[in-house]
Amino acid sequence: MSFTGRCIKSWWRSATRIYTQPAVTSGRLVNVGDKSEALFQTRAYSNNCYSTQHASRKLVWNGEEKKLVICIEGNIASGKTTCLEYFSRTSNIEVLTEPISKWRNVRGHNPLGLMYQDPTRWAMTLQTYVQLTMLDRHLSTTSAPVRMMERSIYSAKYIFVENLYRSGKMPEVDFAVLSEWFEWITQNINLPVDLIVYLQSSPQICQQRMRERCREEEKVVPLEYLEAIHQLYEDWLIKKTSFSIPAPVLVIPADQDLKKMLHHYEENREKILAARNV
Numbered sequence: 001m002s003f004t005g006r007c008i009k010s011w012w013r014s015a016t017r018i019y020t021q022p023a024v025t026s027g028r029l030v031n032v033g034d035k036s037e038a039l040f041q042t043r044a045y046s047n048n049c050y051s052t053q054h055a056s057r058k059l060v061w062n063g064e065e066k067k068l069v070i071c072i073e074g075n076i077a078s079g080k081t082t083c084l085e086y087f088s089r090t091s092n093i094e095v096l097t098e099p100i101s102k103w104r105n106v107r108g109h110n111p112l113g114l115m116y117q118d119p120t121r122w123a124m125t126l127q128t129y130v131q132l133t134m135l136d137r138h139l140s141t142t143s144a145p146v147r148m149m150e151r152s153i154y155s156a157k158y159i160f161v162e163n164l165y166r167s168g169k170m171p172e173v174d175f176a177v178l179s180e181w182f183e184w185i186t187q188n189i190n191l192p193v194d195l196i197v198y199l200q201s202s203p204q205i206c207q208q209r210m211r212e213r214c215r216e217e218e219k220v221v222p223l224e225y226l227e228a229i230h231q232l233y234e235d236w237l238i239k240k241t242s243f244s245i246p247a248p249v250l251v252i253p254a255d256q257d258l259k260k261m262l263h264h265y266e267e268n269r270e271k272i273l274a275a276r277n278v
């Protein structure tokens with residue numbers, strides 16, 4: 001039996017062990033007594049609820065209405081958070097920024113800072129945690145019909161892990177283990193994205209903004225790092241030559257001043273919020 005098959009089987013086993021009685025999940029009564037309808041719920045994500053989709057055997061949301069999921073992508077300091085702040089003023093949009101406070105402080109440790117200080121030693125530690133916290137973001141529940149989130153589990157892997165590996169800062173064994181995790185997650189858990197908004201900015205402008213923002217950990221980040229991240233984003237979302245893209249892409253040039261950027265966001269509002277038509 002394949003690794004995937006074994007995992008699903010053992011997940012099923014634990015699901016039926018935990019849920020032999022009807023359970024109330026997120027305020028709804030869910031009957032989980034039948035193995036074929038078994039629900040899986042981790043302890044860590046105790047507010048979330050998944051069911052097994054029989055055709056593809058992917059874990060999917062249980063009976064939730066379809067939400068629109070929009071991921072804002074772009075280089076470091078390209079203006080993603082600023083864009084999200086702008087849209088957060090719109091009612092019915094739930095905004096999820098990157099869980100960077102967690103990356104800077106997990107039980108008193110700072111994996112982001114450690115990674116920038118010594119990537120060969122700490123990149124795996126950071127990226128494992130980024131992957132977990134991004135997965136948590138994708139799976140968190142919302143009552144809003146539209147969700148806008150900063151980056152995604154996809155860019156964490158296709159851009160940042162890829163860059164660390166290609167630049168020789170991540171050992172091959174760490175890359176292999178992270179890739180196995182990523183493939184298992186994306187093959188077995190449904191993580192729908194309806195639209196990617198790519199804030200396309202030049203590495204020089206990002207460097208300028210990053211310096212102005214002055215995040216302590218990023219003081220060591222050279223222009224070449226931003227150039228490498230930029231190239232990976234371009235290959236992925238513009239040239240479409242590297243990895244599969246989970247959703248249509250809307251490109252917004254992001255080098256302009258704040259006033260012009262807010263104007264661009266307003267111009268693109270309809271397109272973004274009707275993401276299925278892009």
Ligand SMILES: Nc1ncnc2c1ncn2[C@@H]1O[C@H](COP(=O)(O)OP(=O)(O)O)[C@@H](O)[C@H]1O
Pocket residue numbers: 074075076077078079080081082083209210212213254255256257258259261
């Ligand atoms: N269009 C813009 N022009 C000038 N500065 C900007 C612009 N957009 C954002 N900034 C500033 O640049 C820095 C990085 O922006 P931020 O939105 O945090 O980027 P990201 O979330 O992509 O890292 C912040 O200090 C922000 O105030």
Ligand SMILES: Cc1cn([C@H]2C[C@H](O)[C@@H](COP(=O)(O)O)O2)c(=O)[nH]c1=O
Pocket residue numbers: 075076077080098100112115126127130151155156157160161218
């Ligand atoms: C997703 C991801 C991010 N990082 C680093 C890159 C930056 O230093 C911060 C994110 O800041 P931004 O202003 O939101 O771009 O985290 C990383 O090292 N690995 C990752 O997968």
